[in-house]
Amino acid sequence: MFNLYNFDDDEQKVKTQRPRSADQPGVFQAQTGDPAAEEWSQWSVCSLTCGQGWQVRTRSCVSSPYGTLCSGPLRETRLCNNTATCPGEPQHQAVEGQWLDWASWSRCSVSCGTGTQQRQRRCSVSVHGWAECKGPHSETRECTNRPCDGGGNWGAWNQWSLCSKTCDSGWQRRFRMCEGTGIQNYPCDGSGEEVRSCNDKKCPAPHEICKDEYQGLMTWKRASAGETVYNKCPSNATGSASRRCLLDANGVAYWGPPSFARCISLEYRYLHLSLREHLAKGQRTLAGEGMSQIVRSLLELMSRHSYYSGDLLFSVEILRNVTDTFKRATYIPAPDDVQKFFQIVSLMLDMDNLQKWEDAHQVSPGAMLLMRVVEDFIHLIGEAQKPFQSFLAVTTNLIINIQREPVSAVSSDINFPMKGRRGMKDWARSAEDKLFIPKEVFSLSSDESDEASYFVIGAILYRTLGFILPPPKDPLVISSKILSVTVRPLPKPTEPVVVVELAPLLNGTSQPQCVVWDHTNP
Known part of the structure; x- marks a missing residue:
């Protein structure tokens, strides 16, 4: 093409x-939800009546095999142990598990003098009645560093504290502990505290701050120029809205337009749920007829000209799912439904939606x-x-x-x-x-x-x-x-x-x- x-x-x-995308440029981020799935079945009876066996449970995905919404495991297995001791039959004897490779040695426990190191390994236990591995899970050995200067040993630094100020240069502190004393009973050399500066940016002047504002049944909290504030979408939608505090040519802060690129109207959410229900019917003809109904319903929603920029992105995803399902089900829609499909695309590309598309393109x-x-x-x-x-x-x-x-x-x-x-x-x-x-x-x-x-x-x-x-x-x-x-x-x-x-x-x-x-x- x-x-x-x-x-x-x-x-x-x-x-x-x-x-731009929050994760990867050019990657679509419409929220499609997880596929519907039945509850897990009960765990099966243990595979062995004595010793160590396994149990299995399953679930079914209600999505059609021609859909694209199924994910996650449909089968789980776990070990089970019976208290009865097996007779000497080789096929029912528990088999010893196998050790995986040792992990790397840890850092020495001290920075000077003699300390210890540890390493661990994991046991690979089969679901076919294998037993735990024999032997230790961890090993310890001595490690020797440079001689201590007559004093004790410092432990690791802890995390930096929160900054004392949000702007105009504050301070952060972190500490470390002296572990014991040295061979001459002296404490550790050096300081147990470190201090550094943080948040060196200048605090905004009053004219560089956007004040609280109530707009469109939403309250936007005070923010400094350059900051983005997030809010819940209006009550008829799910997701999050955002708004950025900007500076004009004279350096005065003002609120930019709110972004609804991540807001999806409830009616479009319900339409997506209906799409999943049609996929769950599990028959090609029924799934195909269901997709034609989705096309007709989406055209009706688009014809109202009342939707968020996020609904445009979500409609692209709905049309993609419809197309993929038609293809997988080898179902060809009627000519009238084909015309409706292209009418939806035409409505989405109407010039009245220009600002909505500009908003949506900040996300995808x-x-x-x-x-x-x-x-x-x-x-x-x-x-x-x-x-x-x-x-x-x-x-x-x-x-x-x-x-x-x-x-x-x-x-x-x-x-x-x-x-x-x-x-x-x-x-x-x-x-x-x-x-x-x-x-x-x-x-x-x-x-x-x-x-x-x-x-x-x-x-x-x-x-x-x-x-x-x-x-x-x-x-x-x-x-x-x-x-x-x-x-x-x-x-x-x-x-x-x-x-x-x-x-x-x-x-x-x-x-x-x-x-x-x-x-x-x-």
Whole structure:
């Protein structure tokens, strides 16, 4: 899959905020919860009636085998001991366990003179009736350091205390104990206390502090400039909201807008629970029909235009789960549900959500992840189409065309979008953007031709995605619509002549460049 858009240099500097993740950049963090699972069964009867045996208990995951939400062990084993002594039958005799390797020796107990070191080892006991290992679990030996200077030995330092002040330079202390006296009955040399400075930053002036503020049924507590304050999400959502205290050009503190990128509305939570219940039905047809119901319900929620930025990220995860379940269950949704799927994507990419996406991208690159989900869904639909059949979806914010062509004979060149087709939106009909792929491009090596019978070709024209994606580095801006093409299997043309025309959307830019982003070739 490759995506095309225009970059323009713009002398005007644009403040940008790059997406970041708390754990790893580019890693999605929507909270999906653990899969539903039945309670553990009772422990089985001990495997041996005498000596040492084992017991087993199991549980079942109620998720469908075609879902992606199951995790954790389904079987546990533990040892059991019977007080009765076994007769001399070899197969029921307890077998001695096996020692693992010794661990490294510990540090010497003293810093000077003669002390001791210890090391330990673990016993590996089999579940098949093996006994404990024979021998000691630990060993001790003497260790000799430099001679003590007539005094005792210092123990290890304890932890540093809390700082005495939160700003304007405070102090921390830590202590150590003198362990006994030396050969001449002298105490330890040196001090048993250390002091260091801490929190050297200057205390904020009154004008550099954001005061308590009540906004949107939430109270934001006083904070210094640069600090981020966390709060519970509103009562109709779960998760945590955050807000940062900022400084303006005059050095006066003010509250930035609250972030709801980690807030998920209860209705979206309930929809995810419903998704898990459909997976628990355990049958392909039922699971597939359940996913179609999830699509219809999600479209209804999105149509209300009342959700948090975290709901956008969570909806990307729901659509991914739906697509994966359709794929695993080999279930193809009805054409009406396919249209609803793309309508959801269009609603998510509406310009009214621009600020929500900017907020969400502080947590995860959700818009880019949504592009991957759309690509996977396109190939799911394309694989089910008949040869030479095409599918067109036209929405307010994107156009999708899907074709299935025989590898041996692609019927015609690819022209996208076809403005004269019925049902085309005005914005698409008047667009000057164009994609042309000659049919000669679709060629495979002889080995790949034997393995693959059809090409699935998907083309998407995104009307608003260029404004919604995380912005590039200054002074670059995305100044056109985004055109995305995905082909499986990937062709290997000898002369890949692909024509792309993208009309600029922004005035006052200079030095336009056509940028190709191929996420299949990192």
